[in-house]
Amino acid sequence: MERAEAEARWSDACLAASIFALDPGRVGGLWVIARAGPVRQRFLDEVGSLLGRLPRVAPSIPTERLTGGIDLAATLANGRAVYDQGLIAQGGSLLAPMAERISPGIAAVLGQAIDSGEVSLIALDERAEDEEAIPNLLAERLGLVVPLEGLMPQDCITPGFSRSDVSEAHQRLKDITLSDDRTEQIAVAGMMLGTGLRASLHAVAAARATAALWNLAEVDEDCIAAALRLVLAPRATRLPAMDSDETEAETAPETEQDPTQNAESKTESVLQEMTVETARAQLPPGLLTAMVAGSQIRAEGRGGAGAERKMARRGRPAGLRPGRPGAGARLDVAGTLRTAAPWQRIRQKPPSGGLAIRVDDFRIQRLKERAETLTIFAVDASGSAAIARLAEAKGAVEVMLAEAYRRRDHITVIAFRGDTAEILLPPTRALARAKRALSGLPGGGGTPLAAGLLEALALAENARRRGQTPMLVALTDGKGNVPLSPGDAQQAKVDVERAAKAVRARDIPALVVDTAKRPQKRAEDLAHEMGARYVTMPRMDPRALSETVRAGG
Amino acid sequence: MQTAFPFSAIVGQDTLKTALILVAVDPLIGGVLAFGDRGTGKSTAVRALASLLPPMNVRADCDYNCAPGSESCPEPGSCSKMKVVSAPVPVIDLPLGATEDRIVGALDLERALSRGEKAFEPGLLARAHRGFLYIDEVNLLEDHLVDLLLDAAASGENVVEREGLSLRHGAEIVLIGSGNPEEGELRPQLLDRFGLSVEVRTPEDLKTRIEVVRRRDAFERDRKVFAKSWAGRDGKIRKQIDRARHRLETVDVPDGTLEKASRLAISLGTDGLRGELTLMRTARALAAYEGRDSVSEDDLREVAPMAMSHRLRRDPLDEAGSTARVMRAVEEVFA
Numbered sequence: 001m002e003r004a005e006a007e008a009r010w011s012d013a014c015l016a017a018s019i020f021a022l023d024p025g026r027v028g029g030l031w032v033i034a035r036a037g038p039v040r041q042r043f044l045d046e047v048g049s050l051l052g053r054l055p056r057v058a059p060s061i062p063t064e065r066l067t068g069g070i071d072l073a074a075t076l077a078n079g080r081a082v083y084d085q086g087l088i089a090q091g092g093s094l095l096a097p098m099a100e101r102i103s104p105g106i107a108a109v110l111g112q113a114i115d116s117g118e119v120s121l122i123a124l125d126e127r128a129e130d131e132e133a134i135p136n137l138l139a140e141r142l143g144l145v146v147p148l149e150g151l152m153p154q155d156c157i158t159p160g161f162s163r164s165d166v167s168e169a170h171q172r173l174k175d176i177t178l179s180d181d182r183t184e185q186i187a188v189a190g191m192m193l194g195t196g197l198r199a200s201l202h203a204v205a206a207a208r209a210t211a212a213l214w215n216l217a218e219v220d221e222d223c224i225a226a227a228l229r230l231v232l233a234p235r236a237t238r239l240p241a242m243d244s245d246e247t248e249a250e251t252a253p254e255t256e257q258d259p260t261q262n263a264e265s266k267t268e269s270v271l272q273e274m275t276v277e278t279a280r281a282q283l284p285p286g287l288l289t290a291m292v293a294g295s296q297i298r299a300e301g302r303g304g305a306g307a308e309r310k311m312a313r314r315g316r317p318a319g320l321r322p323g324r325p326g327a328g329a330r331l332d333v334a335g336t337l338r339t340a341a342p343w344q345r346i347r348q349k350p351p352s353g354g355l356a357i358r359v360d361d362f363r364i365q366r367l368k369e370r371a372e373t374l375t376i377f378a379v380d381a382s383g384s385a386a387i388a389r390l391a392e393a394k395g396a397v398e399v400m401l402a403e404a405y406r407r408r409d410h411i412t413v414i415a416f417r418g419d420t421a422e423i424l425l426p427p428t429r430a431l432a433r434a435k436r437a438l439s440g441l442p443g444g445g446g447t448p449l450a451a452g453l454l455e456a457l458a459l460a461e462n463a464r465r466r467g468q469t470p471m472l473v474a475l476t477d478g479k480g481n482v483p484l485s486p487g488d489a490q491q492a493k494v495d496v497e498r499a500a501k502a503v504r505a506r507d508i509p510a511l512v513v514d515t516a517k518r519p520q521k522r523a524e525d526l527a528h529e530m531g532a533r534y535v536t537m538p539r540m541d542p543r544a545l546s547e548t549v550r551a552g553g
Numbered sequence: 554m555q556t557a558f559p560f561s562a563i564v565g566q567d568t569l570k571t572a573l574i575l576v577a578v579d580p581l582i583g584g585v586l587a588f589g590d591r592g593t594g595k596s597t598a599v600r601a602l603a604s605l606l607p608p609m610n611v612r613a614d615c616d617y618n619c620a621p622g623s624e625s626c627p628e629p630g631s632c633s634k635m636k637v638v639s640a641p642v643p644v645i646d647l648p649l650g651a652t653e654d655r656i657v658g659a660l661d662l663e664r665a666l667s668r669g670e671k672a673f674e675p676g677l678l679a680r681a682h683r684g685f686l687y688i689d690e691v692n693l694l695e696d697h698l699v700d701l702l703l704d705a706a707a708s709g710e711n712v713v714e715r716e717g718l719s720l721r722h723g724a725e726i727v728l729i730g731s732g733n734p735e736e737g738e739l740r741p742q743l744l745d746r747f748g749l750s751v752e753v754r755t756p757e758d759l760k761t762r763i764e765v766v767r768r769r770d771a772f773e774r775d776r777k778v779f780a781k782s783w784a785g786r787d788g789k790i791r792k793q794i795d796r797a798r799h800r801l802e803t804v805d806v807p808d809g810t811l812e813k814a815s816r817l818a819i820s821l822g823t824d825g826l827r828g829e830l831t832l833m834r835t836a837r838a839l840a841a842y843e844g845r846d847s848v849s850e851d852d853l854r855e856v857a858p859m860a861m862s863h864r865l866r867r868d869p870l871d872e873a874g875s876t877a878r879v880m881r882a883v884e885e886v887f888a
Contacts, residue, residue: 105651108690109649140592174774196755197593198591330652330654333660
C-alpha cells in the first residue's frame with residue numbers, strides 16, 4: 001500500500017472514531033476490522049481518549065448480563081434478591097472484542113438495543129477464516145466501517161480529534177444544514193452501490209457529524225465523500241461503473257428508474273443524470289480500496305442459527321450436569337434441590353430461613369439433538385462438462401436441492417472450472433439462494449478437480465467441527481486436468497488422486513455422479529479412490545438420483 | 554420512551570402498512586409475516602402503528618396487562634385493587650436468543666430460592682398481552698418456540714403447566730414476524746399459521762429512497778417536532794381504525810363473495826379452511842376500514858395476495874413468485 005494512501009486510511013479511521021463519539025445514537029456503531037496488534041491498539045487508544053474506558057461484551061456473555069436479571073451467586077450468598085442491572089440498561093457505548101464469535105442470539109439483543117438507542121457498539125471483528133463473520137443483523141447496525149488491515153504502525157501518525165474538539169462539534173451539530181442536493185447524493189450513491197436504506201441513513205448522520213467536526217456550517221462535498229468512504233463503500237454489493245466503463249455507468253441507474261418514468265419527467269431524468277454524474281465524480285479515489293477491503297469484510301450471509309444449535313436447546317433430555325442456567329440452559333429445579341439436600345445440616349442457614357443453596361449445586365438439563373446434515377455439491381463446470389451436460393447436472397442438483405429442502409438439510413454448492421474452485425453458496429438452508437447461485441453458474445475452462453475436492457473437504461471438516469454430518473456429492477466426469485500448482489496433466493492426475501484419498505481418509509460419505517456422455521472409467525476410479533458410491537447420469541433421471549442421495553450416498 | 558416515527562410518514566411499503574392496519578382492526582386475522590430485505594422499516598412500521606393506536610386501560614402494577622374488569626388475571630386478588638391507568642399499546646420485542654422460560658414465563662427463581670415460595674414470573678407473552686409481539690428473524694427462531702407463540706396467539710391465552718406451576722393468563726397478541734428468506738426459511742407448517750404475509754423490498758427507485766432518507770433525517774434531528782407535523786395524518790388513521798373496529802361486526806359478506814373466496818382457495822389448492830377464513834376476515838376488515846357495509850369482490854382481490862401467498866403448496870422449482878400465482882388465480886376466478 002502506498003504510504004499516502006495508508007495515512008489517508010488512518011485519518012479516516014480517526015474520523016470514524018470521532019463521528020462515533022459525537023453521535024453514537026445515529027451511527028449505531030463502529031465495525032473495526034483488524035486482528036489484535038499495534039495498529040488496532042493505536043486505534044483503540046484513540047477511541048479511549050474520546051470515550052474513556054468502555055464496558056466489554058465478551059462473545060460468550062450470558063444474555064442476563066446484557067438485559068439484566070437476578071445475580072444468582074450474590075442472591076444465594078446474601079439470602080436476598082440481588083439484581084444485576086445489565087449492561088444495556090447502563091447505556092452508553094460497549095466494546096465487543098472477538099465480535100465475529102458473537103452468537104446470533106446475543107447479536108439480536110444488541111441489535112435491538114442499538115435500534116432503540118439504548119446503547120451503541122464498537123465491534124472488533126477479528127475474523128480469520130471466511131467461516132467467521134459478525135451476524136448480519138448486527139453488522140447492518142454498525143454504521144461506520146473501519147478496516148485497519150494492511151496498515152503499519154508508522155502509517156498511524158496523524159492524531160485524531162481531541163475530546164474537546166468533539167464536545168465543541170457537539171454544540172454545532174444541531175445547526176449543521178444539509179441541502180436537498182446533498183441528501184440526494186447520498187441516496188444516489190446508496191443505489192449505485194446497492195446498499196440498504198439503513199446505510200444511507202447512517203451516511204447522512206456521518207456526513208452531518210463530519211461537517212460539525214470540520215467546523216463547517218453546511219455539509220459539503222468533502223463531508224459527503226467521507227461519509228461514502230466510511231459507511232457506504234465498504235458495504236457495496238455492486239461496483240459503480242467507473243470512467244473506464246462509461247456505457248454501463250450511463251445505463252445502470254437509469255434502467256432502475258425507467259419503468260416509472262415517462263416523457264414529461266424528462267427534466268427530472270436530466271437532473272438525475274446530473275446527480276449521478278456528481279455522485280460518480282464524488283466517489284473518491286479511496287473508494288475502490290475501501291471496496292476491495294469491503295469485499296473481504298462482507299458479513300456472514302448464511303442463516304445464523306446454525307452455530308447456536310449445537311448447544312442443543314431442544315431435543316430429548318439426556319441427563320443433568322452441573323452448570324449455570326441461562327444462555328440456553330435450563331435449571332433443573334428438582335436436580336438442584338437434590339444436590340443441595342445432603343448439605344443442609346452443615347451449611348449455615350440463610351438469614352431468611354430458606355434452604356442453603358450454593359451456585360455449585362445448580363444442575364442444568366442436557367439436551368440431545370439430532371445432528372444436522374450438510375450436503376456439499378461439488379459441480380464440475382469446466383468446458384468438457386459444460387459441453388456435455390452442465391445443464392443436466394444443474395437439473396440434477398436442483399432436484400436434489402428440493403429433496404434436501406424437504407429434509408431441512410443444509411446445503412452448499414462449490415463450482416470448479418478454469419483454474420480454481422469457488423464456493424458458489426456458503427452453507428445455508430435457503431433454497432432460493434441455492435437455485436440462484438446455480439442458475440448463474442457459467443461453464444467453460446479447464447477442470448481443477450483436485451481443487452474442487454479439497455474445497456469440498458475443507459467445508460466438510462468445518463461442518464464436522466460444528467457438529468453437522470457432512471455429505472459430499474461430486475458431479476464430474478473425473479477428468480481433472482488442472483493441477484493444484486502449475487504443472488502438467490500428469491501432475492493434475494496425481495493431485496486428483498491425492499485429494500480423493502484425503503476425502504476417503506477423513507471418512508466423508510460421498511457420491512460421484514458421472515456427468516460424461518458415456519460412463520467414464522476415470523470417474524469410476526475417482527469414486528473408488530474417494531471411497532464413494534458411483535452413479536452415472538445417463539441411466540437415471542434426476543429423481544432417481546435424488547433417491548440415491550437420500551439413501552445416504 | 555422515545556418518540557416513535559409517525560406511521561403516516563413512512564414512505565412506500567403500502568402493502569405492509571395495509572396489512573398492519575387490518576390486523577389492528579381485527580386482531581383475529583392472526584398476525585403478519587413480513588419477509589424481505591433488511592433495513593426497510595418493518596420494525597419502524599410496527600412501532601409506529603402501535604403508538605398510533607388509542608391507549609388502553611390497565612391496572613397500574615399488574616404484570617399481566619389485563620383489561621380492568623376482565624377475569625383472566627391469574628392474581629385477581631391483588632390486581633382488582635390496583636388503580637386503573639392508561640398505557641400505550643405494548644410492542645414487545647422477542648429477541649432471537651429468547652428461551653422458552655422468557656417467553657411463557659417460569660418459576661420465579663428469586664422467590665423460590667431465597668424465600669422458598671412457589672411463584673410465577675410472567676414472560677414476554679404476558680407483557681405483550683393486548684398488543685404486538687415483534688419477532689425479528691422469525692425464520693431463525695427455533696421451530697418449537699414459533700409453534701408455542703402461534704399457539705398462544707391463536708388461543709388468546711397462555712397456559713402454563715410446568716415446574717409444578719399451573720396457571721393461565723390472557724395472551725391476546727398480534728404476532729409480527731419478520732425475516733430474510735435468504736437466510737433460512739420458515740417451515741410451511743408455521744408459515745400457514747400467520748394470518749397475512751407481505752414481502753418488503755428495498756425501494757429501487759431514487760425518489761422513494763431520497764424521500765426516506767430526508768424524512769428520517771428530519772425525524773432524527775427533532776423527533777418531537779417531526780412527530781407533531783404528522784400528528785394530524787396519524788390521527789386520521791387512528792380514527793379510521795377505531796371506527797372500523799366498531800363497524801366490523803356489522804359488515805355484511807354476500808353469499809356470492811363467500812363463494813368466490815372458496816373458489817379461490819380451491820383453485821390455489823390451499824390445505825384446510827384456514828386460508829379462506831382468513832381471506833374473508835381480512836376482506837371484511839378492509840371493507841370496515843374503508844367505511845363500507847359490505848365486502849366487495851375488489852376487497853377480496855386486494856387482500857388475496859397477502860392472505861394467500863404463504864399458503865400455497867411450495868413448489869421449490871417454480872420460479873414465479875407466490876404472489877404472482879395468487880394474482881393469476883384471482884384473475885381466473887373473477888374472470
